[in-house]
Amino acid sequence: MDYLYSYLILSEIYVLLGLSTNLLVGVVGIFSVSQAAVFGVGAYIVGDFLLSGTLSFLPAVAVAAVACIALNVLITLPSLRVAGDYFVVTSFGIQLLASATFTNWTWGTGGANGLPGVPPPDLFGMQIASTRGILAVSTVAAVLGCLAFWLILRAPFGRLLKAIREDELAVAAAGKGVLRAKVSAAALAGAFAGVAGGVYATYLSFIDPTSFDLDASILLLTMVVVGGARTLWGSVLGPFLLLALPQLLTLIAIPTTYAATMQQLVYGALLIAFALFRPQGLLGERL
């Protein structure tokens, strides 16, 4: 039962991250490979505040969300000048920079040793220590995230974002502000990632740089590609499916020493296979 709860909580956290990545990569077409870095900043901020006891859970998550909004807007800004494929390179560099900071800035992040002992979330003065309680928190966060994503997609804002993905010049010629819309989308994506980081840090109670590295960013992309770009259900299905994979792999008799490598291999193979043979993913539209 505990395993099931753990799977659900992590999947829901990744649903928020999947929504964040899908909004940026799928809907607006800003091909970011640094969403895990933003996720990490959210996690470390909440972890630091709770460890030092300066803020309780909700205010800490709010601060993390605001910081991640600012950060994501900042790192997405190059996409306004650097088009398409070139932005991937920029974004790749940002991810490496973030990973290096997480590993080396010992004062803020605990460096490679990470931050152990992050207290569980507290709401209105009550500590939520049980896994079931945390599941409730992550479920509320994921449902709110899904609702926001759904509202965005069906609003005129969603239409504008989709148009921007197809042709920025035509959007400008239609008299609409491309810059403002892109910045708004980046801000939203940052907020999702920041909240996900906060729930993640308090649930695991231990965070270290390996959760927020390039592999994690690519996992997020794989979730969007496999689940499906530009749809709510695609963003939900991807995380639940890919996080079940390690468990499925244990059903096959492979030595545990290979399991982690095997997992990366399967993620990579899935990414390539879907990109080649089913670019719309399971429940999405063509990326």
Place this chain on the structure above:
Amino acid sequence: MTDYLRVEAVNHSFGGLQALNDCAFTIPAGRITCLVGPNGAGKTTIFNVITGFLRPDTGEVRFRGRVLTGLSPQTIVHAGVARSFQNLRLFLDLTALDNVMVALPGGFGEEPLGALFRPFHAARTDRRRREAARERLAHVGLADRAGERVRNMSYGEQKLLTIARLLATGAELLLLDEPASGLAAGALDQVMALLRRLQDEGKTLLVVEHNTRVVQQIADHVLFLHQGHLMAEGTPAAIIADPALAEIYFGGAL
């Protein structure tokens, strides 16, 4: 009296190529002006300058006395000048209706806060705008294609759709880059009739066009551009009858 649109001494070079060379002309309100000239004469470049997609090296563009040069394309559309593209630039994965709706001004919920916190208000205003967009589609004869993805529409329909999208901006001066090129006879007549109807409804049109038959049928006035400079202007008949211009146009050595 101030001119409706005045292009004044515009120069622009791409590297060593002087694309616009002291380009100057005016166009009057309520008329269809055709911009003709051989390939590379600078027709699309002057479109880009007028609509803010390209900042000229020197010179300026005034619309109703207001300087447009230096303004963003977005602001210029709001000032009343909008353009279409030679290569259409439609949103292929969106429906015809959504293409038009993107260009309609002033939608509530086009930014995230409105979309998230006042979703019902956003949906209500969007419904009203959807009706307005349907009217634009009906105007160009695409009423029954509203729900179709642009990808699945014929080239002729796509060309009409670019005009519907242009109309949706609400601009009064419309710059059309080759609206009739590549069309079969039937679709061609449809586009020409539409352009004349737009003129009757009070729009002013500046049209880049290669087809002399189209120019003869729709133009009130013709501007002949050559090597980035206004070489001649006049009635369609006068321009077409000028042997020197025909020589340039059809590739004679000059």
